[in-house]
Each structure stands twice: as C-alpha cells, then as structure tokens.
Amino acid sequence: MADIPPQSDADLIDFAYPCALDAVADIERRRIDARLAGADPAVRQAFSDTVWQVRDIMGRLTVLDECVPPPGLEDRILAALPDRRAGKRVVRASSWRGPLWWAVPIATLVCLMFGAWRMTSRGTGSPPDRMALH
Numbered sequence: 001m002a003d004i005p006p007q008s009d010a011d012l013i014d015f016a017y018p019c020a021l022d023a024v025a026d027i028e029r030r031r032i033d034a035r036l037a038g039a040d041p042a043v044r045q046a047f048s049d050t051v052w053q054v055r056d057i058m059g060r061l062t063v064l065d066e067c068v069p070p071p072g073l074e075d076r077i078l079a080a081l082p083d084r085r086a087g088k089r090v091v092r093a094s095s096w097r098g099p100l101w102w103a104v105p106i107a108t109l110v111c112l113m114f115g116a117w118r119m120t121s122r123g124t125g126s127p128p129d130r131m132a133l134h
C-alpha cells in the first residue's frame with residue numbers, strides 16, 4: 001500500500017465548499033470529519049464559517065426561483081430569436097475572424113509548455129538519501 005503524504009490543516013478549508021453543497025461521498029466526508037477533529041481550532045472555525053457562508057448564499061439564491069418574470073418577457077425573447085423558416089442568416093455578435101484569431105492557439109501552447117516545464121521541474125529533484133533518514 002502506498003504511503004499517503006501528510007496534509008496540512010489549511011487545505012481542509014478547500015473541502016468546505018463541496019461539503020457545504022453535499023457534494024462529497026460518505027467515505028470522504030468521514031475522512032474530512034476525522035481530519036477536522038484533530039485540526040487546529042482556528043482551522044475548524046474557518047471550515048465551519050465557510051460552510052455556513054456557502055449554504056447562506058445558496059439559500060439566498062433560492063429566492064430567485066420565487067420571482068415572477070415581468071409580463072411579456074417570454075414574447076420579447078421569442079421575438080428576438082431569428083426566424084429560421086424565413087431563411088434569414090444568423091449574424092453572430094463576435095467572430096473568430098478578427099485580427100487576434102491566432103491568440104487562442106498561442107495561449108494554449110504557452111500553457112502546455114508551462115505545464116510541461118512545471119511537471120519536469122518537480123520530477124528532477126534528487127531523491128532523499130535513505131541512510132540520512134535513519
């Protein structure tokens with residue numbers, strides 16, 4: 001079985017978001033709870049605060065479901081849609097044919113090169129001396 005490296009308590013706060021949304025499996029939730037039980041009180045409080053804030057925001061967003069749209073909104077939306085039966089051509093607001101069409105492939109290439117460099121720089125470190133660890 002592979003050794004799992006110890007994790008810091010600070011990364012527990014990252015798990016507060018999926019926990020608040022009940023987006024973690026039961027086994028993962030038990031692991032998070034076990035880590036929280038042994039965590040620093042400040043980390044536990046920050047985790048609790050984050051969960052509360054996320055749930056509060058989600059609760060506030062549910063109010064939007066209760067809002068009634070203004071009269072005539074559906075008719076205005078349908079009137080704004082192009083009529084494909086009339087054979088009219090749909091004109092898009094933005095086009096990739098602009099002067100910066102090459103920016104996306106270049107940005108993608110730069111990101112891939114940076115990721116490859118980052119991966120190789122992590123893997124080139126010398127392994128620890130086993131004799132020094134004993």
